[in-house]
Amino acid sequence: MTDPRWLDADEQETWRAFLWTSRLLNEALDRQLQRDSGMPHTYYMILAMLSESPGRARTMTELAEIVHSSPSRLSHAVNRLEEAGWVRRTKNGADRRTTVAELTDAGFAVLAEAAPGHVAEVRRHLFDPLTREQMLEFRETLHALLASLDPDREAPCARGEG
Numbered sequence: 077m078t079d080p081r082w083l084d085a086d087e088q089e090t091w092r093a094f095l096w097t098s099r100l101l102n103e104a105l106d107r108q109l110q111r112d113s114g115m116p117h118t119y120y121m122i123l124a125m126l127s128e129s130p131g132r133a134r135t136m137t138e139l140a141e142i143v144h145s146s147p148s149r150l151s152h153a154v155n156r157l158e159e160a161g162w163v164r165r166t167k168n169g170a171d172r173r174t175t176v177a178e179l180t181d182a183g184f185a186v187l188a189e190a191a192p193g194h195v196a197e198v199r200r201h202l203f204d205p206l207t208r209e210q211m212l213e214f215r216e217t218l219h220a221l222l223a224s225l226d227p228d229r230e231a232p233c234a235r236g237e238g
Contacts, residue, residue: 101201108197113190118143118153120194123162123187126179133178135168162186 157163162183168174
């Protein structure tokens, strides 16, 4: 077994800055959505991805892929969203084995109500501290990391997910 390539001081500082930034950003977004809309960030992302889908619907498999969730975790979240009346699950007419999640009108209304506060929080914590040039460089960095982590996936912007 070979010795690990330990992180040098610059890499260690970068790694920790990324780790803490991503954790704190996710916590801040979750707090804001819980406080203002009574839903966790995960539920918001499911509703948002359905709202951007053709017919406001996706198969559960597609939705799990888009929101980077395991099928069981997504199923649990969609159960809660169904209980709230925000999502409806149906069987695909062409393939009865496939389940489709569809954003209801009530779910779309909840999302539309939550979106302004969520966008303001994203802007406050992610975009306002950066110059336009820094933001564009950061985006390129993130695309490089995404390509490394998920090489078979299309770029998020190409799929309407960004």
